Amino acid sequence: xxxxxxxxxxxxxxIVSVAMALLFCMIxxxxxxxxxxxxxxRATEAMKxxxxxxxxxxxxxxxxxxxxxxxxxxxxxxxxxxxxxPVIDVVFEQLPYTLALxxxxxxxxxxxxxxxxxxxxxxxGSFADRLVGVLSVAVIAIPSFVVAIYALLIFAVSLRWLPxxxxxxxGDLGDQLVxxxxxxxxxxxxxxxxxxxxxxxxxxxxxxxxxxxxxxxxGLPEGxxxxxxxxxxxxxxTVTLLGVGVGQMLSSAVFAEIVFARPGIGRLVYDAxxxxxxxxxxxxxxxxxxxxxxxxLIADLVIGALDPRVRxxx
Amino acid sequence: xTVLTIRDLNVVFSTEAGxxxxxxxVNFEVPERRIVGIVGESGCxxxxxxxxxxxxxxxxxxxxxxxxxxxxxxxxxxxSPDKMxxxxxxxxxxxxxxPMGALNPVLxxxxxxxxxxxxxxxxxxxxxxxxxxxxxxxxxxxxxxxLSRFPHQFSGGMKQRIAIAMALMMEPALLxxxxxxxxxxxxxxxxxxxxxxxxxxxxxxxxxxISHHLGVIAELCDEVVVMYAGEVVERGDVRSIFNDPRxxxxxxxxxxxxxxxxxxxxxxxxIPGEIPDLRARPRGxxxxxxxxxxxxxxxxxxxxxxxxxxxxxxxxxxQGLTNTMAELGAAT
Amino acid sequence: MSEAVSDPAPPVAPSGxxxxxxxxxxEPLGAFGLGxxxxxxxxxxxxxxxxxxxxxxxxxxxxxxxxxxxxxxxTDQLGRDLFSRVLHGGRxxxxxxxxxxxxxxxxxxxxxxxxxxxxxxxxxLMILLFDALKSFPTVMLALxxxxxxxxxxxxxxxxxILVNVPGYARIIRTQTxxxxxxxxxxxxxxxxxxxxxxxxxxxxPNVIGPLVILAxxxxxxxxxxEAGMSFLGLGVRPPTPSWGSILNDGFANIxxxxxxAIAGGLPIIITTLGFTFLGETLRDxxxxxxxxx
Numbered sequence: 001x002x003x004x005x006x007x008x009x010x011x012x013x014x015i016v017s018v019a020m021a022l023l024f025c026m027i028x029x030x031x032x033x034x035x036x037x038x039x040x041x042r043a044t045e046a047m048k049x050x051x052x053x054x055x056x057x058x059x060x061x062x063x064x065x066x067x068x069x070x071x072x073x074x075x076x077x078x079x080x081x082x083x084x085x086p087v088i089d090v091v092f093e094q095l096p097y098t099l100a101l102x103x104x105x106x107x108x109x110x111x112x113x114x115x116x117x118x119x120x121x122x123x124x125g126s127f128a129d130r131l132v133g134v135l136s137v138a139v140i141a142i143p144s145f146v147v148a149i150y151a152l153l154i155f156a157v158s159l160r161w162l163p164x165x166x167x168x169x170x171g172d173l174g175d176q177l178v179x180x181x182x183x184x185x186x187x188x189x190x191x192x193x194x195x196x197x198x199x200x201x202x203x204x205x206x207x208x209x210x211x212x213x214x215x216x217x218x219g220l221p222e223g224x225x226x227x228x229x230x231x232x233x234x235x236x237x238t239v240t241l242l243g244v245g246v247g248q249m250l251s252s253a254v255f256a257e258i259v260f261a262r263p264g265i266g267r268l269v270y271d272a273x274x275x276x277x278x279x280x281x282x283x284x285x286x287x288x289x290x291x292x293x294x295x296x297l298i299a300d301l302v303i304g305a306l307d308p309r310v311r312x313x314x
Numbered sequence: 315x316t317v318l319t320i321r322d323l324n325v326v327f328s329t330e331a332g333x334x335x336x337x338x339x340v341n342f343e344v345p346e347r348r349i350v351g352i353v354g355e356s357g358c359x360x361x362x363x364x365x366x367x368x369x370x371x372x373x374x375x376x377x378x379x380x381x382x383x384x385x386x387x388x389x390x391x392x393x394s395p396d397k398m399x400x401x402x403x404x405x406x407x408x409x410x411x412x413p414m415g416a417l418n419p420v421l422x423x424x425x426x427x428x429x430x431x432x433x434x435x436x437x438x439x440x441x442x443x444x445x446x447x448x449x450x451x452x453x454x455x456x457x458x459x460x461l462s463r464f465p466h467q468f469s470g471g472m473k474q475r476i477a478i479a480m481a482l483m484m485e486p487a488l489l490x491x492x493x494x495x496x497x498x499x500x501x502x503x504x505x506x507x508x509x510x511x512x513x514x515x516x517x518x519x520x521x522x523x524i525s526h527h528l529g530v531i532a533e534l535c536d537e538v539v540v541m542y543a544g545e546v547v548e549r550g551d552v553r554s555i556f557n558d559p560r561x562x563x564x565x566x567x568x569x570x571x572x573x574x575x576x577x578x579x580x581x582x583x584x585i586p587g588e589i590p591d592l593r594a595r596p597r598g599x600x601x602x603x604x605x606x607x608x609x610x611x612x613x614x615x616x617x618x619x620x621x622x623x624x625x626x627x628x629x630x631x632x633q634g635l636t637n638t639m640a641e642l643g644a645a646t
Numbered sequence: 647m648s649e650a651v652s653d654p655a656p657p658v659a660p661s662g663x664x665x666x667x668x669x670x671x672x673e674p675l676g677a678f679g680l681g682x683x684x685x686x687x688x689x690x691x692x693x694x695x696x697x698x699x700x701x702x703x704x705x706x707x708x709x710x711x712x713x714x715x716x717x718x719x720x721t722d723q724l725g726r727d728l729f730s731r732v733l734h735g736g737r738x739x740x741x742x743x744x745x746x747x748x749x750x751x752x753x754x755x756x757x758x759x760x761x762x763x764x765x766x767x768x769x770x771l772m773i774l775l776f777d778a779l780k781s782f783p784t785v786m787l788a789l790x791x792x793x794x795x796x797x798x799x800x801x802x803x804x805x806x807i808l809v810n811v812p813g814y815a816r817i818i819r820t821q822t823x824x825x826x827x828x829x830x831x832x833x834x835x836x837x838x839x840x841x842x843x844x845x846x847x848x849x850x851p852n853v854i855g856p857l858v859i860l861a862x863x864x865x866x867x868x869x870x871x872e873a874g875m876s877f878l879g880l881g882v883r884p885p886t887p888s889w890g891s892i893l894n895d896g897f898a899n900i901x902x903x904x905x906x907a908i909a910g911g912l913p914i915i916i917t918t919l920g921f922t923f924l925g926e927t928l929r930d931x932x933x934x935x936x937x938x939x
Contacts, residue, residue: 018778027794134675141922143870145877146911149897153904210415217368217410218430218480219402228429232420251785255874259897269786270878273793281793285786293781307420 005301012297017069019289023282024068028061077283087283090268095287097167097264098253100176104184105249106242109191114238116192117199118231124204132200136193144252148186148259155182165261183256190252191245198241203234236307243299247292315386317488317520318344318367323380323391325359325366325544334592336362336375337544338600341618341626344488349514349521351535351552353528353567357589359544360524364492366391367522368408369398385487403430407481409474411493416477417465423449424461427480434484448479451516452509471502475509482513489514489521495530507534528571532556537624540564543589543600546618550625560621560632563601599629607631669931676927682920686913690736699727701734702885712905719909722895728909731887736913738799738888742872743865746803750810751861755854757811758818759845763826769819776812784809784871792880802881806868813864814857821853859932863925866918873914889914 052058056067071077077087120132156164168176206212207230215225254266261267265284272280325337337359344350352360365371367382367390382390384406390398402408410416418426427445434441442461449457452475454468465473474494481489491510495503507530514521525531531538531552538555540548540563548561559565566585587604596602598613605612611630619632629635670676689696704724711721719728761772788805795801822845825831831848839847875881876890877897884891889910896907 014774015778015781018774019781022775022778023782023790026791137922137926138919141866141918142915143874143918145874146893146914149893149900149907150911152897153900153907157900157904210410210412211418213370214408214410214416214477215418216370217402217408219399219404220429220432221399224429224432229418229421233418247781247783250783254785254789255877258878266785269789273789273880276793278793281790285782285790288783288786289781292783 004304008297008300012293016290016293019293020069020072020286021065023285024065027282028064072286077286078279080277080280087279088287090280091265091283091287094263094265094268095291097262098250098257098266100180101184101187101253101256101262101264102246102249104180105188105191105252106245108185108188109195109245110238110242112192113195114199114231114235117196118203118226118234120196120200121203121207121234122226129200132196136196138193139189140193140197142190144186144190145255145259147189148183148256151182151186152259167262179260179262183253183260183262186256186259187249187252191242191249194241194245195238198237199231199234202237203230206230206234236303239299239303239306243296246295250288250292316343316345316383317385318522319381319383319386320367321381321383323363323366323382324378325362325371325375326378327372327375329374329593332593335544335595336592337366338595340380340541340544340546342539342546342549344520344522345537346520347514347518348536349511349523349534350537350539351531352522352524352539352541353526353531354541355526355567355589357543358541360541361492362544363541364408364490364522364524367490368402368406369393369395400433403486404433404484405486406488406490407484407486408490408492409477409481409494411496414470414473414497417473419465422462422464423468423476427461427483430480430483444483445479448483449476451482451513452476452479454479471498471506474498474502474506478506478510478513482517482519485517486519489519491521491523493525494523496525496527503530510534528556528568540567543595544592545600545628547601547629548625548627550621551623554621554623554625558625558636560619560625560627560635561601561629562605562607562631562635564627565635601629666932670924670927673927673931675923676931679920679923679925679927682916683924686736686917686920687740689733690740693730693733693737697727697730697733699730701731701887702726712903720903720905722892722906723899723903728892728906731892732889732909732913735887735889735892736917738882738886739869739872739913739917742799742802742806743868746806747810747861747865747868749803750807751814751857753807754811754814755818755850755857758815758853759822759849761815762819762822763841763845763849772815773819776816779808779812785874788871788875788880789878792875797875797880797883799882802872802875805875806871809871810861810864810868814861817857817860818853821856822849825849825852855932859925859929862928863922865921865925869914869917869921 056064059067075088077091079086080090116132116136120129123129152164155162162182163179166179168179170176212225212230215229220229250265253264254270256262257264257266258270265288269281269284272278272284320340320342323337323340324335327334327336340359340363342350352363354360362371362375365375366377369390371377377391380391384390384401388397388401390401393401417423421429424442424445427448428438428441431441431444434444436444445461446457449460454460454472454475460468460476465476468476474497478494494510495506498506510521511534523531523535535552537551538549539546540555540561542563548555548559548564555564556568559568563585570584585604590596590600590603596613598611599605599608599616602608602612616628616630618626618628619630620626621632670680693701704726705721706724708721709723713720719732721727722731757772761769784805787808788801791805791808792801825848831844834844834848872881873888873890873893876888877894879891879894881890882888891910893907893910893914896904896910900907
């Protein structure tokens with residue numbers, strides 16, 4: 001188990017390194033000079049040159065890369081252009097809001113997806129099964145920002161059931177949760193579909209296995225067989241799926257934060273683009289990427305911890 | 315008294331290519347405290363028979379005729395799912411072929427054994443004590459500690475012994491053993507068979523033992539039922555079947571048993587031809603297309619012929635086929 | 647066994663296009679999806695015929711009109727006809743979807759063949775690059791790119807390609823490696839066929855079918871990326887109509903005139919649902935092995 005964890009961690013480090021290199025290449029190769037991007041169209045040549053030197057852009061490319069790379073691993077993404085605060089501080093200030101949103105999205109997707117998928121599998125072939133199937137495909141297809149706008153329109157503007165903007169009063173957990181309902185629905189709705197489909201498929205597979213047949217032959221109650229014997233196995237792949245899901249939820253969170261005027265990483269990057277705050281963009285992209293890779297690593301390890309078969313095979 | 319009486323049992327599956335007659339006019343009994351073996355090639359309907367008894371036929375299959383009488387009174391055919399479930403695990407237990415897959419991989423052995431006793435009304439501690447007691451009975455070392463372990467932590471032979479312990483824990487009247495030793499190697503097979511016989515005597519239950527291994531059947535069983543293509547072709551006590559087989563299929567099956575080969579040979583004898591398509595059964599005797607003794611009248615419906623002492627064979631020539639296996643061997 | 651009552655299949659399946667279309671149409675979901683797709687395509691192609699208004703024509707006196715016979719979906723904050731903008735927005739969406747998917751496919755195939763057929767170190771390197779590229783959250787990648795290049799249709803397509811290529815290349819690579827050791831490829835090699843010829847004649851035809859079905863299922867994702875970036879103001883530049891920018895106009899005025907937001911969202915929903923239902927049916931009919939991807 002430990003060697004496996006170490007190997008997975010090593011691979012994650014390599015992937016993050018390559019991702020950093022890719023981002024660096026992108027900055028370097030894309031026509032457009034970070035200094036002029038940062039200073040805007042009215043900057044003079046001398047101002048640009050001064051900033052280039054300050055950003056180290058006058059040095060050879062490998063020196064620039066090494067600086068970028070080693071700084072990034074130390075969490076040093078430079079300073080914000082306007083306030084001169086370290087980018088990492090600004091990013092970590094906003095991160096909890098995005099994490100709360102993703103946690104809400106996972107709650108929606110797991111809370112609805114697992115029961116729906118399980119129900120569809122138990123009622124295989126019925127109208128309910130087909131309905132869950134079509135609805136799953138439908139919610140996967142519809143982009144999260146359309147869900148966000150329509151949810152805002154229906155539940156906040158039209159029905160006025162839920163608040164439209166903000167993250168709620170600081171310190172008031174109930175208010176914050178109420179403010180989380182709609183944005184996290186927009187983030188998680190598509191994943192209700194993914195999880196329902198996957199749980200249904202893996203449930204059908206598990207229900208065919210011989211240990212379920214044995215459990216039936218022992219006359220165990222159907223409820224016990226479905227929920228304790230089959231579902232506990234059928235939901236294991238959900239963990240891996242959610243690992244991937246967090247990446248997409250990070251993307252959806254950008255939209256949800258803008259539509260519902262919430263603070264968070266997405267909002268931060270969006271505002272940074274409008275104000276040409278380039279270090280903030282790089283910093284936020286790298287932090288979310290590391291976060292995403294970490295989540296996948298954790299998902300793999302959690303699977304190991306949950307499944308006694310996997311646990312011993314390491 | 316008989317524990318299980320099966321009369322004229324017919325099972326049909328609906329498939330895309332038409333109805334599949336998986337069991338046809340099956341008759342036999344399992345008397346009290348006896349071990350009855352069912353033998354036949356794969357595809358002969360053994361698994362369907364088990365599922366029909368347990369009420370676990372697939373959705374597209376159903377009993378179209380006949381009865382399965384349990385303990386002289388309950389007809390298992392058409393019994394409500396709840397009543398059927400009340401019998402399963404309590405009065406009728408099963409050990410399946412695949413010890414690797416038969417236990418739930420994510421629940422501990424103890425948990426699974428406690429769950430099986432959900433109807434017993436015992437306390438959790440009592441259930442665990444009973445489970446440990448059963449594990450000791452099947453010679454699992456350190457039974458108490460074994461309860462908290464998971465299936466993958468045991469060897470194949472141990473898993474099969476655990477499955478047997480589970481099946482006998484509720485002291486059922488009937489144990490169905492579906493090729494319980496096929497997946498085990500030869501030494502383990504002998505040990506498991508002995509264990510099973512031991513426990514059967516201790517508990518006093520009847521056993522329906524399904525196998526394609528003739529040696530195991532001869533060793534363990536009191537009575538034998540020979541199945542071919544969903545029909546019972548011959549049945550009787552173990553000595554009649556092995557020493558005086560009267561159905562051509564049984565005779566060919568015994569000839570083909572590697573253990574019976576008296577001289578060394580490179581080519582094991584086989585029965586020419588294939589099991590008929592169960593969607594288009596041959597008229598009359600089901601073995602007719604492969605039988606070298608077949609005559610025209612074999613295409614007429616065949617009744618079971620009583621040969622005395624409970625020995626029955628579904629062949630019109632049964633009375634005449636009295637030459638012993640030894641003679642038969644000499645003739646070929 | 648629920649399909650036991652379906653009509654008997656013909657002994658030899660005719661492989662004509664019409665027969666394939668009928669197979670898809672027999673599935674209610676496939677027919678529904680195809681209907682939606684046809685609707686969207688027709689709307690985009692005949693946009694000029696279906697609506698008499700210029701999509702970018704300003705008309706300050708007609709701002710925020712409710713839907714009527716003159717303006718089927720009403721007008722926006724600049725008095726532009728929304729129905730016309732939705733139809734023309736469809737052109738942009740379909741253009742981006744088709745062009746960038748085609749480029750992604752071509753690039754994915756080339757890179758996948760190289761990774762699968764090339765030396766081991768190159769394969770490992772490319773897999774690492776693909777994994778790294780997939781580890782960026784899509785929108786974050788898009789935001790970073792647009793910061794550098796500024797918003798444009800090209801930026802949108804580059805994002806789509808960066809997002810799609812790793813997946814396609816991986817599939818091609820896996821299939822190529824599986825085929826590389828198969829008997830008929832070994833036989834061709836032993837007869838002195840060049841690598842390029844083996845790839846073109848033996849490997850490519852075997853891998854392209856499933857890939858095209860997968861790519862067709864990715865079209866809704868591409869449309870979502872275009873609309874999403876345009877919604878953020880990072881994609882199509884105004885005044886060119888895009889569903890995303892209509893949605894953004896609607897978002898800005900959501901309390902006063904919900905019509906604009908509805909008009910921007912509906913075509914996105916219709917199109918993504920249509921392509922998804924169609925894609926799912928195509929996959930189930932032609933390549934059941936891909937199920938669950």
